[in-house]
Amino acid sequence: MTDKEYDLLYSNKKEVDYKAGETIYKQGTESKYLIFLLSGMAKVYVEGDNNKNFILELVKPFQFIDIPSIFDNDMLYRSSSAVVDSRACLVDLQAFKSIILGSKNNIPRLVKHFNHMQNRYSNRLTNVIYKNMEARIADAFLYLVNEVYFSREFTLTISRTDLANLAGMSRESTSRILSEFKEQEILKIVGKKVEVLDKKQLEHIARFG
């Protein structure tokens, strides 16, 4: 990004704080901002009619939380909310659009974001349709290890309910599978502290159930 672009983007930027649980983007509404996460963590999820939701991904600092349907109607196909207290920076959507149109250097990055999102959707979809509960939980933990906490040991920043929504199943079933995995010494879980003891096995379960 050039200095000029940077200026345009951040000239009248606003910083905002979100409390844990607070909604950031609401599915079905339009937004005039891109929201760049500075600290904390957000979840991006698809809302159903009943008050359930399905978590697509967890977003960490220094990424845009989501991108509205730009060059269309600026609507949001998903909701987002903070999972822990977070701070973010609002970027004007019009400014963002003109930067995208302004230089071809920025297009590949935008397209990559869309690719990523589609890949994520495909994964989540196959998960829910083809895999049993064990495989879905295994998959969720592999996601946490490989793409969220980047370590086999971590402190969960999300609740069991969120974990359930990430795996696309009920909280109760999630608890039961978690107990199974503890029993089989695949995971060590004490409260929010998690250690993946047998990643190979987790991968096997994620694949074959």
Next chain:
Amino acid sequence: MTDKEYDLLYSNKKEVDYKAGETIYKQGTESKYLIFLLSGMAKVYVEGDNNKNFILELVKPFQFIDIPSIFDNDMLYRSSSAVVDSRACLVDLQAFKSIILGSKNNIPRLVKHFNHMQNRYSNRLTNVIYKNMEARIADAFLYLVNEVYFSREFTLTISRTDLANLAGMSRESTSRILSEFKEQEILKIVGKKVEVLDKKQLEHIARFG
């Protein structure tokens, strides 16, 4: 699109025929082509481990069937195949990329495609997770009426198995729901001929199950 762009795109174009059932794109592979459908119909679907698949959308002539993850690794996140005998035109992916980078006029259109795809994914996902079989079948028929055949009366170009995969359920269950809907005079179905008798009711079922 300018004439120059048009020339670049179609200079060494190739036309190809696909038999019904034939695979066009294979999930997990890369492709050097964009494939533009000239006649017939294609299904775009996500493959699971077991030989099941979930249909994301049906593509009709004069649209690109799918777009590989350009500016990334040109991989496909989905598979596609012809549902009836079809003819398509292969467009070189490199040429397409340079056109996208060449003029800002083409960016909004590309971005809209991504937006559409994401919207589609969100819908399909909510469908499978939150809705019961009746609602999913109702939803599938509304999709066929509103976005595929553009009429309350049409001749199905897909099998019951495809219909099941579009609704994300088993072929047998699909048959049973179809019989229910015939019984309740919501649909009139004779072989491949379909008439939606009560669209309001269909919409209600799609919403509330």
Next chain:
DNA sequence: GAATCAATGTGAGATATCTCACATTCAATG
């Protein structure tokens, strides 16, 4: 038009997952 194969319809039992109810643990607060 009889024979054969694929597509579709239907019933009943099997199974995975959810729901409800309650027990337990954990965290916050006075």
Next chain:
DNA sequence: CATTGAATGTGAGATATCTCACATTGATTC
């Protein structure tokens, strides 16, 4: 540190959907 409310764990019955088996229909070929 006792109390309260929220988050989590667990059991058992309820339920939706699938699977398997078979019947029926439709399409194709000789």
